[in-house]
Amino acid sequence: MxxxxxxxxxxxxxxxxxxxxxxxxxxxxxxxxxxxxxxxxxxxxxxxxxxxxxxxxxxxxxxxxxxxxxxxxxxxxxxGSQIKLDSIRDHFERGVPWQQTNLFDWMLKQISEKGRIDGCHTREDLIERYERLDRIYDEAQRTGTLRPHGxxxxxxxxxxxxxxxxxxxxxxxxxxxxxxxxxxxxxxxxxxxxxxxxxxxxxxxxxxxxxxxxxxxxxx
Incomplete structure (x- = not known):
């Protein structure tokens, strides 16, 4: 059902x-x-x-x-400029830790106001999410592509x-x-x-x- x-x-x-x-x-x-x-x-x-x-x-x-x-x-x-793109560039190109990016702060604010965003309910969820992104980035850099979402x-x-x-x-x-x-x-x-x-x-x-x-x- x-x-x-x-x-x-x-x-x-x-x-x-x-x-x-x-x-x-x-x-x-x-x-x-x-x-x-x-x-x-x-x-x-x-x-x-x-x-x-x-x-x-x-x-x-x-x-x-x-x-x-x-x-x-x-x-x-x-x-143009976009908070997710800009923050991801800050992290991967300039070595800025996720928790110091504008995106991380924005996501925390969304959780505070809405209770949930992108499947994350807590700060710990966000940290885990961005650790997964690091792994996706490493794989994409190694293979030259992303795996299809499906x-x-x-x-x-x-x-x-x-x-x-x-x-x-x-x-x-x-x-x-x-x-x-x-x-x-x-x-x-x-x-x-x-x-x-x-x-x-x-x-x-x-x-x-x-x-x-x-x-x-x-x-x-």
Whole structure:
């Protein structure tokens, strides 16, 4: 029953119908919901900027695999400074201890105000979380890539991973979720990073962009 509730919450029934419709529209190679794709971290220069009044809907993970026309993909904001990325760079590039980063303080504040964030309820939980990030970083540095979120967490496809929308020209646009893993990939300048397909522009599908997005890394 719990698994059924989670599936409904994640929009799985709707996604399954979407996958069938995509195949009917675009053939066997059509994009699929929660699909694993691969992008270069530093090719992501912009966030997708929701602007519903001007044709840029607010997309969530449940919209994964939607093929959308229009100018939604032109609504962007520069990646710029971001507390998680900046703090992860401080830690791994400059040797700043986690507990001295702005991110650690911000996370503690969120726990104090909300009781929980990213599965952490206490300071000890945070310390354990960032110790795990150190291990993820070490493995990514050694192997040249990150393991797909789905292979580690046994989710439906790459559900819960780094969420990326694909613009008409194949440009990846970040949108929520997976920021810690993405920041590690960005710091290491990984050439192939696993991501969850978000919404993809119809022109990108027609141009055959999915073939390139499906190419994983060459293992060392």
């Amino acid at each position: 719990n698994n059924l509730k989670k599936a409904i919450s994640a929009g799985v029934p709707v996604k399954m119908v979407r996958d069938v419709v995509n195949r009917l529209r675009f053939g066997a190679d059509a994009p699929q919901s929660d699909e694993l794709i691969w992008v270069r971290a530093r090719d992501v220069a912009n966030w997708y900027k929701p602007d519903p009044d001007n044709g840029a809907p607010r997309y969530r993970r449940r919209h994964s695999g939607i093929v959308a026309a229009g100018d939604w993909d032109l609504s962007r904001k520069p990646f 292979s580690v967490n046994e989710t439906r496809g790459e559900q819960g991973g780094i969420l990326v929308h694909i613009a008409r020209d194949g440009t990846p646009l970040r949108d929520g979720g997976g920021m810690h893993r993405f920041a590690i990939a960005y710091v290491l300048d990984l050439q192939k990073v696993p991501a969850q397909l978000g919404v993809i522009h119809s022109e990108a599908v027609q141009a055959g962009v999915m073939a390139e997005l499906r190419k994983g890394p060459v293992r060392r």
